[in-house]
């Protein structure tokens with residue numbers, strides 16, 4: 001009841017629905033950057049026509065890579081079908097010529113028998129080959145799609161993390177994803193273009209033998225339609241690219257509205273009407289751009305249709321002229337009419353499918369350019385495979401996230417970390433702690449001119465990324481809740497044999513084992529409620545799993561242990577357990593701990609306090625607590641001050 005009232009009241013309450021421009025502003029704010037620089041948006045019409053052969057080659061290459069045998073058979077079937085199509089056409093003209101020739105009918109029928117037999121056999125074989133082509137396409141298409149999908153995921157995961165901070169990257173991903181989805185259709189369109197071309201060539205061959213004067217008219221008639229189709233394809237493509245921001249926004253809004261993690265807040269905060277107004281505003285802009293593109297394309301098609309009609313009139317006029325002046329006989333004219341109809345079908349097919357192919361090809365360009373450079377951010381680092389670091393040195397580290405509004409997250413940090421040392425990183429929200437940890441673990445790289453981080457003297461850019469990360473065990477601030485079994489959520493596939501004992505040991509250190517014992521299928525329980533047989537953990541249960549994951553990695557000897565607020569969701573018992581385990585695990589490693597609980601920082605050998613991207617204090621807990629003017633002391637006093645406004649008495 002309340003929900004209904006909210007929904008019906010919303011437009012009147014907010015008036016947002018009537019103000020799409022306000023939402024446009026917000027969308028641009030959310031997705032800044034040049035989103036028009038996707039691969040195909042600058043291509044001219046002439047270049048587009050020239051690109052069709054290249055697209056055909058690409059479609060075939062994709063198919064070849066996905067399934068060689070089927071692709072080869074497909075090409076053979078397609079070619080044979082074309083040959084039989086041409087034969088059928090020649091046989092048709094032969095049949096017509098025999099039937100329309102002057103003389104007794106019985107003789108006509110006898111003469112027509114042979115071409116008629118060829119016609120029947122060719123048509124039957126063509127139908128059979130058509131079925132073969134369809135079956136083979138059905139095999140190749142999904143395989144092409146599978147390959148494209150896998151390649152895209154691999155390319156996305158091989159980009160530097162910093163790529164995600166750039167808005168243009170998301171857009172490129174969006175276009176590339178669409179390109180990957182079009183790959184099976186691309187193959188079908190490529191085949192249809194080939195088939196139409198073959199039938200056009202056959203028809204043109206027949207016409208040329210009947211009377212060469214008919215050929216130029218055929219070409220003339222097809223040019224306007226071809227140009228118009230290519231231009232429309234470009235109009236539609238640009239419309240799609242222009243609305244990339246809105247499409248990305250819709251995808252994100254939709255995800256936020258339907259995702260389980262926020263489903264409670266969607267309801268309790270009654271945010272649906274507000275978000276739907278934004279959603280509708282984005283939709284409205286897409287519809288407006290698409291409508292305009294539709295009108296523009298229709299205008300182009302209208303001109304093309306008029307030009308094609310004029311061309312066709314000329315062609316039929318020429319045919320009439322040739323017949324009336326006796327340049328060709330009536331039988332040949334009948335055959336020419338048939339060939340012209342076939343040729344027109346071929347032109348239509350070529351233009352229509354060529355346009356489809358071209359449109360898909362534009363998205364495919366985005367897909368390939370994304371693959372080529374992983375959106376411009378492929379991980380290209382050194383090849384040195386480091387052992388566990390004994391000494392990490394940071395000099396003059398400055399780091400800025402993209403965007404004009406952003407102040408540098410880190411400013412000239414100097415820091416030395418040694419094996420066996422536990423260093424706590426403290427500071428207020430947004431001071432740069434997580435950014436520093438991401439840089440130390442090589443998830444981000446220092447920016448050019450932004451200082452240096454070395455592991456045992458080697459700049460981290462020179463280290464092999466995978467080898468480096470294999471030395472790191474992290475609990476990130478926002479940890480993943482993998483839709484995997486409980487045990488898998490700890491080992492994540494990193495095990496040489498039976499991972500059971502190591503998983504249980506790591507889980508025992510964090511209390512995750514207690515959460516697992518309460519699950520019906522124990523370690524085999526799928527932690528994904530909403531999936532068949534899935535279960536859900538509490539917030540703290542998930543954090544215990546995340547810490548167990550990092551502790552499990554220490555069994556495989558990562559030398560750098562990084563914990564970003566690892567106990568923020570935990571009860572005191574679990575927190576106590578983890579902090580105790582941490583002291584033992586820290587031996588022989590470099591350990592970094594971010595925490596807002598200053599009491600927890602007591603376990604650290606050294607504390608650094610970060611403020612607005614600078615290290616403003618460093619020392620032991622006692623040393624910092626003795627500095628009355630320091631930020632540490634201020635935060636400590638605030639944390640210990642639990643005076644709350646006095647309770648009101650009943651007489652107040």
Ligand SMILES: Nc1ncnc2c1ncn2[C@@H]1O[C@H](COP(=O)(O)OP(=O)(O)OP(=O)(O)O)[C@@H](O)[C@H]1O
Pocket residue numbers: 165401402406409427428429430431432433434435436477
């Ligand atoms: N991916 C990002 N893109 C842009 N800016 C970012 C990004 N991540 C962090 N920032 C900005 O960088 C600054 C430092 O953020 P960081 O997350 O390192 O702070 P923090 O000290 O870990 O904060 P908290 O205690 O709230 O977790 C902040 O101003 C933040 O807004």
